[in-house]
Amino acid sequence: xxxxxxxxxxxxxxxxxxxxxxxxxxxxxxxxxxxxxxxxxxxxxxxxxxxxxxxxxxxxxxxxxxxxxxxxxxxxxxxxxxxxxxxxxxxxx
Numbered sequence: 001x002x003x004x005x006x007x008x009x010x011x012x013x014x015x016x017x018x019x020x021x022x023x024x025x026x027x028x029x030x031x032x033x034x035x036x037x038x039x040x041x042x043x044x045x046x047x048x049x050x051x052x053x054x055x056x057x058x059x060x061x062x063x064x065x066x067x068x069x070x071x072x073x074x075x076x077x078x079x080x081x082x083x084x085x086x087x088x089x090x091x092x093x
Contacts, residue, residue, distance in 0.1 A: 027090070
């Protein structure tokens, strides 16, 4: 079953699904800066474009281009900034 999620007045949208017993979402982020909270740990793969990311507790932004991955611990959060629309795959760990 697919689930559609919309955040930040439609500027971030994702489709959730399960595969081999794991939850994933594939989504797009429009231009802007957004904060996400996490319940479970997440592995984010940038599929297209580029995202700047600052994980909670850090003062530094790090750039992730298409094909790169970053992880976010459970029960934390992260800021994400997109200069151009970008796509991602989120795996819940």
